[in-house]
Amino acid sequence: MSAPSTPAPARVLAATGGGLWRIVLALLLPAVLVTVWWFASADSTDPQVPPLATVLDKFPTVWFAGDDLGSSLFVETVGQSVSRVLIGYAIAMVIGIVLGVLIGTFRPLRDFCEPVLEFFRAIPPPILTPILMLFMGIDHALKISLIVVGALWPILLNTIEGVRGIDPVLKDTARAYGLGPVRRLFSLTLPGASPQIYTGGRQALSIALIMMVIGEMFAAFDGIGSAIAQFQATFSTASMWSAVLILGCIGSVLALIFGAVERVGLTWYRGYLRSQRGGA
Amino acid sequence: MVQKSHGADLSVRSVRKVYTGRGQAVEAIQDLSFDVNAGELVCVVGPSGAGKTTLLRILAGLLPATSGEVTLGGTVVKGPPPGMAVVLQEYGRSLFPWMTVEKNVELPLKEKGVAKAERKRLVQEALEAVSLADAGKSYPWQLSGGMQQRVAIARAVAYEPQVLLMDEPFAAVDAQTRLELEDLVRALWRRLGVTVIFVTHDIDEAVYLGERVFVLSNRPTILLEEVKIDLGAERDQIETRTHPAFGRLRNHVYELVQQAKKGLRSIEDARLTH
Numbered sequence: 001m002s003a004p005s006t007p008a009p010a011r012v013l014a015a016t017g018g019g020l021w022r023i024v025l026a027l028l029l030p031a032v033l034v035t036v037w038w039f040a041s042a043d044s045t046d047p048q049v050p051p052l053a054t055v056l057d058k059f060p061t062v063w064f065a066g067d068d069l070g071s072s073l074f075v076e077t078v079g080q081s082v083s084r085v086l087i088g089y090a091i092a093m094v095i096g097i098v099l100g101v102l103i104g105t106f107r108p109l110r111d112f113c114e115p116v117l118e119f120f121r122a123i124p125p126p127i128l129t130p131i132l133m134l135f136m137g138i139d140h141a142l143k144i145s146l147i148v149v150g151a152l153w154p155i156l157l158n159t160i161e162g163v164r165g166i167d168p169v170l171k172d173t174a175r176a177y178g179l180g181p182v183r184r185l186f187s188l189t190l191p192g193a194s195p196q197i198y199t200g201g202r203q204a205l206s207i208a209l210i211m212m213v214i215g216e217m218f219a220a221f222d223g224i225g226s227a228i229a230q231f232q233a234t235f236s237t238a239s240m241w242s243a244v245l246i247l248g249c250i251g252s253v254l255a256l257i258f259g260a261v262e263r264v265g266l267t268w269y270r271g272y273l274r275s276q277r278g279g280a
Numbered sequence: 281m282v283q284k285s286h287g288a289d290l291s292v293r294s295v296r297k298v299y300t301g302r303g304q305a306v307e308a309i310q311d312l313s314f315d316v317n318a319g320e321l322v323c324v325v326g327p328s329g330a331g332k333t334t335l336l337r338i339l340a341g342l343l344p345a346t347s348g349e350v351t352l353g354g355t356v357v358k359g360p361p362p363g364m365a366v367v368l369q370e371y372g373r374s375l376f377p378w379m380t381v382e383k384n385v386e387l388p389l390k391e392k393g394v395a396k397a398e399r400k401r402l403v404q405e406a407l408e409a410v411s412l413a414d415a416g417k418s419y420p421w422q423l424s425g426g427m428q429q430r431v432a433i434a435r436a437v438a439y440e441p442q443v444l445l446m447d448e449p450f451a452a453v454d455a456q457t458r459l460e461l462e463d464l465v466r467a468l469w470r471r472l473g474v475t476v477i478f479v480t481h482d483i484d485e486a487v488y489l490g491e492r493v494f495v496l497s498n499r500p501t502i503l504l505e506e507v508k509i510d511l512g513a514e515r516d517q518i519e520t521r522t523h524p525a526f527g528r529l530r531n532h533v534y535e536l537v538q539q540a541k542k543g544l545r546s547i548e549d550a551r552l553t554h
C-alpha cells in the first residue's frame with residue numbers, strides 16, 4: 001500500500017534536501033520582517049518606536065549587565081517565566097488528560113459534564129484573571145493557576161473528543177482479548193486519543209503563554225510580563241521592545257520543541273493518514 | 281511445546297437478536313439453538329446479511345442477545361470469556377495502528393501473562409505460520425489488506441485460545457494463500473484441540489474445513505440445517521476437494537444457501553437434487 005519503493009539514497013537526499021529547503025523557507029519571513037523593521041524604524045524620532053538599532057544596542061546592557069551570566073536579568077527573567085509556564089502547562093496537561101479520559105470513557109459522565117464544558121469553553125481565559133485574583137490574591141500560586149485554568153480547556157475538550165472517537169472495532173478487539181484497565185489505557189485509550197491530545201496541547205501552549213504574560217503584568221515582580229510592564233511604566237521603550245522580542249523567542253522555541261515531540265509521537269499517525277488516503 | 285489446551289463446549293439456547301436504536305427495529309436473529317462440542321470445528325454459512333456476524337459477536341460476548349442464552353464450558357457468556365480469540369470481519373480496523381505488527385500480535389499474550397521469551401517465540405511462530413515473518417517491524421497500515429488480515433489471524437493463533445471465533449477471515453487474501461491458511465487453521469485446531477466457529481461465505485471452504493456446517497436462513501435468521509461433514513480428520517487440498525463425497529456435500533450446501541437467499545425458511549420446503 002504505502003511501503004516505500006524509492007531507493008534509499010534518493011529518499012535520504014529528498015528528505016534532507018526537503019528539510020533544508022523548509023528551514024530556509026521558515027526563516028525567510030522573519031528575516032524579511034526584521035529587515036523591514038530595521039529600515040522603517042531607522043530614522044524614527046517617535047520615543048514610542050525607537051530605531052531597531054537602538055533596541056539591539058541596548059540589549060546587552062539591559063539584559064546582561066554585570067559579568068555573571070547566571071544572575072543576569074535575562075537568565076532570571078526568562079527562567080522565571082519559562083518555569084512558570086512549564087509548571088502550569090504540565091499541571092493543565094495532567095488534569096486535562098485525566099479528566100478527559102474519564103469523561104470520554106464514561107457516557108453518563110459525559111452527558112452530565114458536557115453543557116458546563118461548553119459554557120467554560122466559550123469564556124476567553126484572560127477574563128478569568130481578575131476573578132481569580134479576587135479569590136487567590138496575587139501570590140505565586142495565582143500565576144500558575146491562571147496558566148492552568150487557561151490551558152486546561154483545549155486539552156480537556158480535545159482529549160474527550162479523541163477518546164470518544166476511538167474506532168469501536170479496536171475497542172471490541174481490546175474487550176475480546178480481555179485487556180485489563182491499565183493495559184487498555186496505555187495500549188488503546190491514550191494512543192488512540194493522542195492525535196487530538198496533541199492538537200489540544202498545541203492550542204494550550206499558546207494560551208499558556210498568553211496567561212503567563214497577563215498574570216505577570218498584573219501581579220508579578222519578576223518574569224518577562226512584569227519586565228515589559230515595568231519598562232513601559234518607566235518609559236524605557238527600547239528596553240520594552242527588547243523584552244517583547246524575548247517573549248516572542250520564548251514562544252517560538254517552546255512551539256518548536258512541541259513540534260519536535262509531536263513529530264516523533266505521531267509518526268504512526270501521519271503514516272496511517274497517508275495510507276487511508278490511498279497510499280504515497 | 282505442544283500443550284493441548286482443551287476446547288470448551290458451546291451451547292446456544294433460543295437466542296434472538298433485535299437491533300433497536302435509531303430508526304426501526306431490525307430482527308437479525310429470530311431463534312437459534314445449537315450445540316458445539318468441545319474441540320469441534322464448525323463452519324457457518326448463509327446469505328449476506330443473514331446475521332452471521334451478529335451471531336459471532338453474541339458468541340464472543342461482545343453483543344448481548346435480546347433473549348436466550350449462550351453458555352461456554354458450562355458458564356453463561358455475559359462478556360468476552362477468557363481464553364477466547366476472535367478475528368473480526370473488519371480485520372484492518374481491528375489492528376492497533378500505533379503498534380508494529382509484532383506488538384499487535386504480542387499484546388493479548390502480555391495480558392495473558394505469558395513470559396517475555398515465550399511471547400517472542402509465539403509471536404515469531406505465528407507470523408511465520410501466516411508467511412509474515414519479515415513484516416514484524418512494520419506497521420499495519422504499511423501492509424496490504426490481505427497481509428493485515430493475516431496479522432489478525434496470527435494474533436489469534438499466537439494466543440493459543442480455547443475458543444477461536446473467525447468472521448470471514450480469509451476474505452481479503454489471494455486464492456493461493458487462502459488454501460494455505462485453511463490448512464493452517466486445520467492444523468492449529470488439531471494441535472490445540474480448540475473449539476472453532478468459522479464464518480464464511482465460501483461454501484467450498486466451509487465444507488473443506490468443517491466437521492459440521494451450519495446453514496443459516498435469511499434475516500430474521502433461523503438454522504436451516506446442521507450438515508455433518510464426514511470427510512475424515514485428514515484433509516488435503518487436492519484429495520479432499522476431488523473426493524466424490526466432497527462434491528456431494530458441497531452441492532447440497534450450495535443448493536441450500538441458494539434457496540436460503542430466495543427465502544427458504546424450513547428444510548422441509550427445500551427442493552434438493554443432492
Ligand SMILES: Nc1ncnc2c1ncn2[C@@H]1O[C@H](COP(=O)(O)OP(=O)(O)OP(=O)(O)O)[C@@H](O)[C@H]1O
Nearest residue numbers: 299306308327328329330331332333334335481499
Ligand atoms: N448495529 C446494527 N443496527 C441495526 N441493524 C444491524 C446492525 N448490525 C447489523 N444489522 C442488521 O442485521 C442483519 C445481519 O447483519 P450481519 O452483519 O450479522 O450479517 P452477516 O451475515 O454477517 O452479513 P455479511 O455476510 O454481509 O457479513 C443485517 O440485515 C444488518 O443490516
Ligand SMILES: [Mg+2]
Nearest residue numbers: 332333334369
Ligand atoms: Mg458479516
